[in-house]
Amino acid sequence: MPCRTWSTSWQLIVIAAEAQARAELREKLPERLLEIAVDTRTGGRAEGIDEAALETEVRLIAEDYARAAQQTWVDRFAAELARDSGLAVQGLEAVTAALREARAETVVVTNELAGDRVLWTAGGLEQVAVEAEGLAEEDIVRRRADEALPAAASVSGAGLVMSGHLELTDGVGALLRY
Structure with a gap:
């Protein structure tokens, strides 16, 4: 058989x-x-x-x-953040670093992520940073944070979820792969 x-x-x-x-x-x-x-x-x-x-x-x-x-991912992120396990970070600096290093499994965005915040991208969207000096490429582009983060998450293979009830530094967090 x-x-x-x-x-x-x-x-x-x-x-x-x-x-x-x-x-x-x-x-x-x-x-x-x-x-x-x-x-x-x-x-x-x-x-x-x-x-x-x-x-x-x-x-x-x-x-x-x-x-x-989506709620399952948000709950998992909140649990890791509360546990302080190192598998969840918040704030633009920490999240962009995780995206550059391809460590972000899921990016959590809240309504507090302001579009007027600026991020810098290079290499298409593979590299994203709060400061342009943090990027190695020459083709650095200034982008709105609410546009750059979802695009960078997609390029890096990370998921993206929205949360209306979490309060996060800069309105963004990430659940890390490792």
Whole structure:
């Protein structure tokens, strides 16, 4: 009997089908995928299925998932910051250093991150700093902090989450990989 290995980075599977089809699919899914599967209340191929209602339900499921995932990262960041483990930093200086060193796993931004704050980038967006002197490249560009940080996070492979309830130095923090 052949053995199947499921390797996926999927985070959410939405199953929209008639009840019997959903049940049959769930029987065949491996445990890892069952853990991330969510059924819709509507769906199927029968005549009269409300496509708009299905689209709305799928969108709401995805939004709920995204909100919960974001809150998980914020909670993890807050716990590491409170624990003073060295795996969470706050403030533009510390966060930009973590981004330059590719140590930031997730950048946490609050509403307090002011767009009028200036950061400097070089090498595309691979390098970001509070002071231009901290960068080695010659093609240094002045950017708004609220634009430069998300872009630098993306380039470095870090996640980005928003938090409305944390009070952070300069309105920004980072959960570190190591």
